[in-house]
Amino acid sequence: MSLPTFSGRVVLGIETSCDETAVALVRDDRRVLAAPLVSQIAEHAPYGGVVPELAARAHVERLDLLIAQAMREAQLDFGDLAGVAASAGPGLIGGLIVGLLTGKAIAAVHGLPLIAVNHLEAHALTPRLTDGVAFPYLLLLVSGGHCQLLEVEGVGRYRRLGTTIDDAVGEAFDKVAKMLGLGYPGGPMVEKAAKGGDPARFTLPRPLLGQPGCNFSLSGLKTAMRTLILKLGAQALEPQTLADLCAGFQAAVGDVLVDRTRRAMALLERRHGRLPVLVVAGGVAANRAIGGRLAALAAEAGTSLAVPPPRLCTDNGVMVAWAGIERLALGLVDGLDAPARARWPLDAAAEPALGAGGKGHKA
Known part of the structure; x- marks a missing residue:
């Protein structure tokens, strides 16, 4: 369209x-x-x-x-x-x-x-x-309350390929920032603190990495960060250690997002015989490190990446x-009785995810 x-x-x-x-x-x-x-x-x-x-x-x-x-x-x-x-x-x-x-x-x-x-x-x-992106395209929606992969077929036509089975990416960033006393909002704080950090210093899990399907899980990574921070004690707040912790967490999130998105791209390539444009939207899309990882993925796959300005x-x-x-x-208007909805999935026909499904403030 x-x-x-x-x-x-x-x-x-x-x-x-x-x-x-x-x-x-x-x-x-x-x-x-x-x-x-x-x-x-x-x-x-x-x-x-x-x-x-x-x-x-x-x-x-x-x-x-x-x-x-x-x-x-x-x-x-x-x-x-x-x-x-x-x-x-x-x-x-x-x-x-x-x-x-x-x-x-x-x-x-x-x-x-x-x-x-x-x-x-x-x-x-x-x-x-x-960017004038035409339908269909693959959407990675990552924000404080949502973490989903969707095939965008048209206005009002969305097919969910994967979602979080527990926490959203943005929520995980906020919680890690809170554990480290970085303040709110957590995403930009963690990204800033990660600069100059060594992402390989600490061993952190990559939940569902390499597993079938396109779902996400962030709670295990968040718990691992909490355990590590408690183990380090006051050392966790030393400038270099703090930078290394944030860089390691950000790298782990990037690995998970790239792995899950790669699987969704392969799924759509099999379905349509070609790779669609990859679109990344939501607050976490403003993270430059994660954006760079996804840009590299799109280039590797031979497709283009569209990310709105921050x-x-x-x-x-x-x-x-x-x-x-x-x-x-398209003539799609609503009556004055249209309700406000705390929950409103884009793909209402999709099966509910296992677990809590995204416990962020917009879940």
Whole structure:
């Protein structure tokens, strides 16, 4: 399927699924007219993770102001919009309700179509905005609450190839950062601390490496890190040891992601007779070391890699607005009774994973 035909239509995107309050106005020629965002890192940092009640309250306080700011920046009125798209799940239910109800109110008052967006689909479709990637493609979705491999066949058409049977990659990064006292958010902290570290100094497990299937498991690696840190005691916080621990953990995660993704690529090559484009999306996609590993994998396999810029890997309103544009182009709109959903898998027909299945804050 090609990209939507340019008609000058503008969609308002609203993202409140976790700890970013984000709004965007995007035109269907892929031009971003405005994209204000307020992060809540400072509010949640003292707790070492996202506190749902604080997140929802912050969305209430900031969302209306951000929408007004976006409309001013783009010099548009609500009557100029073609539709309103809001994240409806999965995520923290309190925050989702804030954003979705705001979107419903704007749609109802101004007679606009409402698009209740699956937050995961917004991540999945972002490379079509940034790189013009055509269907089908292989998606590695890695974030604080999700770790999945999906075949993206079209808008609303996803086939899950593998998922985490316990923890998400981003959650594992956050927990390791907390163990080492690096602060929140953990992913960027661990990546920064890993620079100059020796990834081979400590022996760490690579769960499911070389095993059949495309599922992931991170809990064993996380537990091994905890055991090692407790064994090292105060030595773990010495600068070089800290760097080596983070480098070793990051390398282990990279090995697992590469191994599982390689298996998914082989599966799709057998199915279609060719290798699809590899797309990496979600907050962990901003990690340069892991991104480099996956770029090398794509080059080795003879296919291309598409990764959105870092600002569009983490949660943002642009991806929600673009998903709204894609769905609106196909006539896929929702009623004002569309529910907010804490859980909303992209491939509803897929069998549940063994174990807890991704225990991150967006699971």
